[in-house]
Amino acid sequence: MVGGREFGTRLLRLYLPLAVCLILMLFPFYWMVITSIKPNRELYSQKIMPLIVHQPTLKHYVDLLTETNFLTWTYNTMLVAIITTAVSLVLGTTMAYPLARMKFPGAAVVAIGVAATYLVPQPLLFIPMADIINRLGLGNTLTAVMLTYPTLLIPFSAWLLMGYFKSVPRELEEAARIDGASRVQAMTRIVLPLCTPGLLSAGIFAFTLAQNEFLYALIFLAKSEVRTVPVGVITELIRGDVFYWGQLMAAALLGSVPVAIIYSFFVDYYVAGLTAGSVKT
């Protein structure tokens, strides 16, 4: 029997540190869940043990859905995320494809440009962008964020996709061309289908980034009915010094659901995209 000692090492090297990692990373989510189902008398008492719920309630969820614009914010967020993801995938593909597979004059300049727009963070642009959006008369419209989110998503998608497009051997494309396929057909029928995992990764990441965006939405969307979830939650569920903690947590939890669902289905693509090189945090 070697069991005892082996288990000891495994406990020290694996189970204990793993448990610590999981607890540290997941505690805030546990805290979100239990806070959202605690009645106010448990929330605002220093005597009651806070780590568990004594009398769970769904009141905060009901209040959130009936007394605030949360559903409108969710609709706005989803609409913007889906449209900007689609636009960014298309434009990211059309940019990455020639950069990854063609030789043409100006390629180096464009490649550097894409890398630069990818790395230059949004904080350098938000103040001039606010002025531009104002002058275009787009303040308080979802168009404002639909126009600006792709500035974050396109360079990122293009960057990620270039790696995938490069990995398809030229010979496959050339064989199709010898058979009479045009350049466009070689792209749509040979290269793009082979890069489906890359397209999925880029799409999932773009969607996640769009759901996560806050700065542009905060600046451009000052009216409740056009707000996205993060902006609505932080500006309307916190009024002055009054915090609606139960509702805040319910909103934080429900607001994370779309990303969490997509993530749970495509976790492997997510990890692949993450490790394919480079990711915007």
Place this chain on the structure above:
Amino acid sequence: MARAAPEVGGRASPRRLLEREGAFSWIMLAPGVLFLIAFVAYPFFYGIYLSLQERQVAKAGLFVGLGNFVTLFHDGVFWQVSRNTFLYTIVTTVLKLLGGLAMALVMNQAFRGRNLARAFLLLPFIVPTILSTIAWMWIFDPTFSVINWTLVHTGAIRTGFSWLGNATLAMVAIIIVNTWRGIPFYGITLLAGLQTISPELYEAAAMDGASINQRFWHVTLPIIKPILIIVTMFSIIFTFADFQIVYALTHGGPANATQVYVTYAFDLGMSAGQLGMGAAAALTMLPALVLLIIGLTLYLRRE
């Protein structure tokens, strides 16, 4: 597959044009390039132009040259903001690097449910930052903080800390949240790097009598070095320009103790409506960012 046979004949029909590599490439690129010029390049240069003006929202600008920058550099707050930003970036980067490496090493052992554990560990990174920061706001609540409750009830302290009300603790708080959110990014990418190392390398090293420590320093680290450097550089760039966590948790307070470049530029440009000053404050990040970006580009090119 072979339906559209290439046309024969000299005329430059659209179809023939598309067969030329250069034309095809530029037709494909045009929409994206034009979009990025209009919405990234133009705002960038417009921002530089704004920074040279005294400009209130909805008013005409007055050209002041480098006046805004001079004003900033003479303001003690600007230097406090600079110190805060560098402190925040350096401390969180070190913590995320060490924490992420530890997470990767733990996760690089074979065990049942590893993929599930990996999926859960990555959650802080994928959940929208503002929403998870809301949970942290409650964890740091002055009266009902669960950290305080635990510390008081285990007898470690007598009265709870005012996490976000104290200058030092507020900085600690934003560092904790940024680190918490960033560790999985390091951890999971480094894990992918570790998984490319073949077990034979370790066996060979072990046969040569290398200890666990030696194996880490002489086998593991050199192999994951490239991925380590790239991940760190990316993380530094985006931590340096962080907005969400600081804005949500402290708004830069108390008394600018956690003000970083972006929240500062936001306060000047958006809250106070001084677009010129705000644009100038944002642009002060540029030199450091350019150095980082050039460093990263050169490194990527060498690899």
